[in-house]
Amino acid sequence: MWFLVPAFAILLVFFVLPTLFNFVYAFTDWSGFKSEINPVGFDNFADLASNGTLFSALRITVVYAALVAVFQNLFGFALAVLLERDTRLNRVARVFFLIPVLMSALAVGYLFQALLKPDGGVNQLISAVARQPFDYAWLADTTWSIVVVALIHSWKWMGLSMLIYLAGLKTIPEDVMEAARIDGASRWRTFWAVRSPLLAPAVTFNVATALLGSMNGFDIVQATTGGGPARTTEILNIFIYRTFGQGLFAQATTMSLVLFLLVALMAFPVIHLLRKREEIL
Numbered sequence: 120m121w122f123l124v125p126a127f128a129i130l131l132v133f134f135v136l137p138t139l140f141n142f143v144y145a146f147t148d149w150s151g152f153k154s155e156i157n158p159v160g161f162d163n164f165a166d167l168a169s170n171g172t173l174f175s176a177l178r179i180t181v182v183y184a185a186l187v188a189v190f191q192n193l194f195g196f197a198l199a200v201l202l203e204r205d206t207r208l209n210r211v212a213r214v215f216f217l218i219p220v221l222m223s224a225l226a227v228g229y230l231f232q233a234l235l236k237p238d239g240g241v242n243q244l245i246s247a248v249a250r251q252p253f254d255y256a257w258l259a260d261t262t263w264s265i266v267v268v269a270l271i272h273s274w275k276w277m278g279l280s281m282l283i284y285l286a287g288l289k290t291i292p293e294d295v296m297e298a299a300r301i302d303g304a305s306r307w308r309t310f311w312a313v314r315s316p317l318l319a320p321a322v323t324f325n326v327a328t329a330l331l332g333s334m335n336g337f338d339i340v341q342a343t344t345g346g347g348p349a350r351t352t353e354i355l356n357i358f359i360y361r362t363f364g365q366g367l368f369a370q371a372t373t374m375s376l377v378l379f380l381l382v383a384l385m386a387f388p389v390i391h392l393l394r395k396r397e398e399i400l
Contacts, residue, residue: 145373151366163373173374175350176358177381180334183269183354184385187333190273192325195280202281203288213285217278224275228342231271232258235343258344261351268352272339276332280325287321288314323393330386334378355381 145163149156167173198216202209219227234240235257246253257267291314299309337356340346346353346361355378363371 141372141375144369145376147369149369149372151368159369163369164377167370167373167377172350172358173377176353176355176374177377179265179350179352180354180356180378180381181385183265183272183336183340183352184330184333186266186269187272187336188326188329190270191277191280191329192322194273194277195325196284198277198281199284199288203285213281216281219275220278222275224338225342227271227275228339232343235267259348261349264344264348265352268340268343269333271343272333272336273329275339276329280329283321283325284318287318291317319393319397323390323397326393327386327390330389331382334382334386 144156146158146160147156148159148162202212202216236242237254237256241257242253242255258264260267295313295317296309299313304312335356336354337360340352340354340357341360344352346357355374359371359374359378362374
């Protein structure tokens with residue numbers, strides 16, 4: 120137990136206490152423009168509620184989290200199925216798909232920002248294939264930029280989802296598969312009726328991590344669009360970052376408290392439903 124004391128001390132100083140102070144400062148007028156800090160009750164929440172920017176950031180955060188959860192799990196599941204067999208080529212491919220997970224999120228964001236410019240590598244490749252000029256601004260479209268950024272986020276983390284799905288596929292009992300084959304089930308029927316339901320714990324883990332990770336996302340969005348164009352990718356953490364940078368510390372802590380409540384209200388019910396699904400399956 121004594122060996123745990125330093126770890127708990129660090130956790131207390133750098134996580135528990137800042138979290139508690141975050142709850143306290145959300146109900147004050149703390150800012151960079153005056154030295155005194157006075158309690159204001161729920162005034163910060165009322166001001167933010169009257170400002171449509173907060174609700175816009177909340178809506179964008181929810182859309183972004185949902186897109187990432189769908190894309191990341193689709194990509195990870197597809198890769199796990201394609202690379203399930205233990206061949207030398209598949210082992211090498213698994214390593215390559217895990218490399219983005221180990222990369223810095225900011226590096227990934229800046230890399231895709233360069234590739235997706237009007238004169239970037241993606242447009243040049245499309246122009247070479249189509250044999251005509253193509254200069255689409257992937258990160259400047261107010262309709263599709265949120266989808267593009269969600270795809271980038273999913274690309275970075277799909278290797279982790281692939282690894283979890285691979286572990287789930289490898290732990291399926293062979294006697295269950297043999298029983299399905301004896302009963303005359305086709306390969307396709309066996310996959311969807313037997314193997315897929317047994318992956319329920321892997322689905323729960325991957326959906327939960329994708330939701331929590333994307334709702335707390337910041338670096339990839341900041342590196343690619345910075346919240347633009349026209350704030351269409353301004354998720355809540357980008358909004359908090361900008362507000363804190365303006366010296367409005369109390370409003371920023373209030374927003375972070377709202378983000379905490381949003382995560383609790385959105386992620387935990389989803390995890391509960393997925394756990395119930397596991398029990399049914």
